Amino acid sequence: MMAAAARFLIRGANPKLSISGGGTLLKLSPSCSSRTKTQRRHAAHFTYHPDPVPTQYGPTTKMNLFQSVTSALDNTLASDPTAVIFGEDVAFGGVFRCTVGLRDKYGKDRVFNTPLCEQGIVGFGIGVAVAGATAIAEIQFADYIYPAFDQIVNEAAKYRYRSGNLFDCGNLTIRAPWGCVGHGSLYHSQSPEAFFAHCPGIKVVIPRGPVQAKGLLLSCIADQNPCIFFEPKILYRAAVEQVPVESYTIPLSQAEVLQEGSDITMVAWGTQIHVMREVANMAQEKLGVSCEVIDLQTILPWDVETICKSVVKTGRLLISHEAPITGGFAAEISSTVQEECFLNLEAPISRVCGYDTPFPHIFEPFYIPDKWKCFEAIKKMINY
Amino acid sequence: MQNMLTIISNALCRITGRHAGAQTVSELLIDLSEYVNITSPTAPVMVTTERQPPEPPPVSARAPEAQLVSAQTDAVARPGARVVVSRSYADFTPAMTFDIKKCDVHRLEEGPPLKAELTREQGLQYYRTMQTIRRMELKADQLYKQKIIRGFCHLYDGQEACAMGIEAAINPTDHLITAYRAHGYTYTRGVAVKEILAELTGRKGGVAKGKGGSMHMYAPHFYGGNGIVGAQVPLGAGIALACQYQGNNQLCVTLYGDGAANQGQLFESFNMAALWKLPCIFICENNKYGMGTSVERAAASTDYYKRGDYIPGLRVDGMDILCVREATKFAADHCRSGKGPIVMELQTYRYHGHSMSDPGVSYRTREEIQEVRSKSDPISLLKERMLSNNMASVEELKEIDVAIRKEVEEATQYATSDPEPPLDDLCNHIFANSPPLEVRGTNPWVKLKSTS
Structure with a gap:
């Protein structure tokens, strides 16, 4: 809403990103920047690690994250005649361009704008879904999802349970841009996954890049439970990969081991995965520590088994997310893992998260759990 | 003069920005602007940090409803009907x-x-x-x-x-x-x-x-x-x-x-x-x-x-x-x-x-x-x-x-040119609290204080 801005911001801040991918990100970091301003608030805090080209799903084409989301929605609209997409400004493509061209291709009765009313959008989506159609709702920013909180928590999540399985709104998928963006300030940067993780009946999914985004989003749409799909908005343009053109799904509630290691397990999701991968390299190079990097992907219900298996092997666990530390989802993981793997632990489980402050305006670089903070945590755990 | 100052400070920023911290440049600029304020007669008094509200809204000048409706004839034709006459611009319509x-x-x-x-x-x-x-x-x-x-x-x-x-x-x-x-x-x-x-x-x-x-x-x-x-x-x-x-x-x-x-x-x-x-x-x-x-x-x-x-x-x-x-x-x-x-x-x-x-x-x-x-x-x-x-x-x-x-x-x-707020401000003003509250950080060993 007020934030149509982000479109420009992402493009404006790092103009080279969409052209040459993650490589240029490093060049924008403070040490080698030729910028003259005293603030350097928009240097990215991570280096994007593209996934290998998937071979099992047929031909691929180069897409960034928002294009892969568009592609998933395109596949859905083509294959499912009941699918409809609605949200604020989605008809002309949305502020992050995720629905570009879909109205023209499938008609304005299937891709349409709503007024600015988040509670209405979600409530409306539940109605659409409960009547049997496939509803894909967009909330313009995850920060704006709170007016719809009641509808999600009390209506969507409990529909199946409270009707004794007579009714459900499993056909509902809610998409929302999520996470920090470099300069989003208080209301365009939040990561509210933990709020929804406290709510049985919905699924919460966060992808780390274009290939995962498409597969997971299609899974969410196909899944017979209401799903919230959070898209890391800083990756919309920065993340570019070879994405399969055809429809494919990646299973929900399954964490993915991205890098095997023996000394420490690192769990994250969304943008933070890329921070973790960089930290894993740093730890290997500077400390000779072998890290196992796991992308949790589905926050609720989460894959306890993969994480615990890994911790049994490594004996150490580091969890990192952008949301504030207290009551963040890392707390749940930490608690479960210490119950399951207490005797395997070599060091206390470590959480590197956002501060317990509102998401700050100009202090974002200090707030972000960047690679240095994670690296420091690894040192502490190894030397425990 | 002010333009010149801008140019100079921009140049300074450009030259020193890479080596000097933000603080130094900002201070430099403040020093400069103070200098200009003292020496240049045209320079305005803008360095004070007090609020400088625009002229107060003309609440007192507001006419009661009845008067407004009755005042339909040209005010100039009735000299003295309005008190708000600017003395030095007597030839303007008041x-x-x-x-x-x-x-x-x-x-x-x-x-x-x-x-x-x-x-x-x-x-x-x-x-x-x-x-x-x-x-x-x-x-x-x-x-x-x-x-x-x-x-x-x-x-x-x-x-x-x-x-x-x-x-x-x-x-x-x-x-x-x-x-x-x-x-x-x-x-x-x-x-x-x-x-x-x-x-x-x-x-x-x-x-x-x-x-x-x-x-x-x-x-x-x-x-x-x-x-x-x-x-x-x-x-x-x-x-x-x-x-x-x-x-x-x-x-x-x-x-x-x-x-x-x-x-x-x-x-x-x-x-x-x-x-x-x-x-x-x-x-x-x-x-x-x-x-x-x-x-x-x-x-x-x-x-x-x-x-x-x-x-x-x-x-x-x-x-x-x-x-x-x-x-x-x-x-x-x-x-x-x-x-x-x-x-x-x-x-x-x-x-x-x-x-x-x-x-x-x-x-x-x-x-x-x-x-x-x-x-x-x-x-x-x-x-x-x-x-x-x-x-x-x-x-x-x-x-x-x-x-x-x-x-x-x-x-x-x-x-x-004004400096950015100090890093302490990141954690201040979360709660009303005294004594200062400890804010949990990104990791357990960094402790920050919040005051309000």
Whole structure:
């Protein structure tokens, strides 16, 4: 809403990103920047690690994250005649361009704008879904999802349970841009996954890049439970990969081991995965520590088994997310893992998260759990 | 001299920026500007950190309703009828009564008067204020494009008559709350340009200490500055309840946009306000587009003044400051007389896009914007009225323009040289607490303190 801005911001801040991918990100970091301003608030805090080209799903084409989301929605609209997409400004493509061209291709009765009313959008989506159609709702920013909180928590999540399985709104998928963006300030940067993780009946999914985004989003749409799909908005343009053109799904509630290691397990999701991968390299190079990097992907219900298996092997666990530390989802993981793997632990489980402050305006670089903070945590755990 | 200073400091920044820390450059610039202030006779006194409100709204000059209606004859023909005569400009028309556009009314027997009186002093003050807001917004636009202002920024140019007209009709002790397009109201509620710009650039001297940014600005009796569409409206009703409870004859002006008018919270607030007869003026600034969607495509009824249903309403020409002023006075009297809330729709227009990412021309034509600019610009309208009725001279207005330009330039200088807030501020002001509260950090071994 007020934030149509982000479109420009992402493009404006790092103009080279969409052209040459993650490589240029490093060049924008403070040490080698030729910028003259005293603030350097928009240097990215991570280096994007593209996934290998998937071979099992047929031909691929180069897409960034928002294009892969568009592609998933395109596949859905083509294959499912009941699918409809609605949200604020989605008809002309949305502020992050995720629905570009879909109205023209499938008609304005299937891709349409709503007024600015988040509670209405979600409530409306539940109605659409409960009547049997496939509803894909967009909330313009995850920060704006709170007016719809009641509808999600009390209506969507409990529909199946409270009707004794007579009714459900499993056909509902809610998409929302999520996470920090470099300069989003208080209301365009939040990561509210933990709020929804406290709510049985919905699924919460966060992808780390274009290939995962498409597969997971299609899974969410196909899944017979209401799903919230959070898209890391800083990756919309920065993340570019070879994405399969055809429809494919990646299973929900399954964490993915991205890098095997023996000394420490690192769990994250969304943008933070890329921070973790960089930290894993740093730890290997500077400390000779072998890290196992796991992308949790589905926050609720989460894959306890993969994480615990890994911790049994490594004996150490580091969890990192952008949301504030207290009551963040890392707390749940930490608690479960210490119950399951207490005797395997070599060091206390470590959480590197956002501060317990509102998401700050100009202090974002200090707030972000960047690679240095994670690296420091690894040192502490190894030397425990 | 000031220009030279800018050039020098920019150069210094460029030269030293790579080696010296932000602090050093900022200090350097402050030193420089102090130097200039001392030595240059033309340099203004802008270094003080005190609030420098615009001239107070002409509350005292407000004529009672009856007088306004009766003052239909040319004021010049009745010398002595007005006290507000500027001595040194005796040949100017001291005051005039203008015909203004009739407001559409909803559940009201009578609307605001069809004539409004404008004194020369009021006219000049309105002109100065609106022009300052315009200049400030254009400067913010420029700073944004230079990437000095980052993040989310919503400009107010085009809508100046709303902010000024409302301020001219209420008392400084009345309350006002608005959404994220807040720069104009921040200024009319008494915050200096430099504090607004410094907030935009995230500096210590900003009105919210650099912690809020564009959408979050506050002043006494001005409750912000709210980022979530429509969320400020229930707050406004609550403020009005406090006024009613305290019995202080104050009221709350609660502003929202045509986009927010479709949020459910509004209707909850309307109900409570009407039920308890709260002194609240709900004002919908209808600038024709909620983000990128025109009102017709987002609202089943675009008669926003009727959407309070059981609450009386007014539709007002929001491009004419006199219309806005008279309608707001009317609404304020309505509230103060204990009749409960009233809804006002100000029909206005924003020249810029919704926010800085929005070029503002993908959902409306350039011609449309140009037509509004040329035919109903609020500043031109006032200027034209004053000039054609000999209430001011071209030179005089030009002088005001020059002074404003200078003020904005100096404010920019301040906003780009003032230091950023210290890192401690990251954790301050989370809770009201004493002694300081420990804030859990990104990891267990970093402890920060929060104070308020």
